[in-house]
Amino acid sequence: MGLENRFRGTLLGVVLLGAALGLGGEESPLKEYRITGAKGPTGVVPGSTRNASPAVPGMIILEGDHLVTGKKGHIEIATKEGNIIQLKEKSSLQVEKISSHRNIFSLKLGTLLARLAPSPQPNKNFYFFRTPVCVSAVRGTELGISVNESGAVEAGVVEGSVEISTGSLISEEEEESQISTGTVAATAP
Numbered sequence: 001m002g003l004e005n006r007f008r009g010t011l012l013g014v015v016l017l018g019a020a021l022g023l024g025g026e027e028s029p030l031k032e033y034r035i036t037g038a039k040g041p042t043g044v045v046p047g048s049t050r051n052a053s054p055a056v057p058g059m060i061i062l063e064g065d066h067l068v069t070g071k072k073g074h075i076e077i078a079t080k081e082g083n084i085i086q087l088k089e090k091s092s093l094q095v096e097k098i099s100s101h102r103n104i105f106s107l108k109l110g111t112l113l114a115r116l117a118p119s120p121q122p123n124k125n126f127y128f129f130r131t132p133v134c135v136s137a138v139r140g141t142e143l144g145i146s147v148n149e150s151g152a153v154e155a156g157v158v159e160g161s162v163e164i165s166t167g168s169l170i171s172e173e174e175e176e177s178q179i180s181t182g183t184v185a186a187t188a189p
Contacts, residue, residue, distance in 0.1 A: 033061040041070030086113045106130040111146040137163040
């Protein structure tokens with residue numbers, strides 16, 4: 001009986017250790033974003049509330065969170081892998097999805113700059129930035145996206161390339177274009 005209990009205890013320990021390490025699960029561990037810089041009027045509105053908290057360095061950003069900046073406000077979020085997204089003044093960014101293989105953000109107003117590592121999966125988009133008129137699919141690059149108050153969008157690529165789609169997420173049926181180094185503009189319908 002003692003050996004059987006010891007075996008059960010060992011088996012339970014292995015199962016718990018495997019769960020803690022993420023072994024046997026279908027989804028890879030989530031990518032973690034933290035605020036690495038904030039100045040001026042800024043706020044983070046958790047997805048489950050309408051109450052904003054000041055953006056504070058070290059704060060973990062979760063799916064559903066909404067980041068906002070006021071006049072002369074600035075928020076920078078980053079991953080431990082070195083991916084950086086900067087939200088400039090008078091901006092609004094919704095964090096829609098965070099995972100190890102797909103990250104979706106919605107820029108409703110303002111400007112963001114991003115420096116993103118290449119996708120770990122060849123020919124797969126890793127980051128998506130939605131705006132009122134298009135979606136930018138990014139594998140790894142340096143880019144900037146701006147949305148003005150009338151909904152017009154401007155995207156610029158410093159390095160790498162970005163696919164732009166007029167749909168909700170890029171698929172074969174939607175109108176697509178690809179930009180390398182340079183700028184493209186889109187206007188709200």
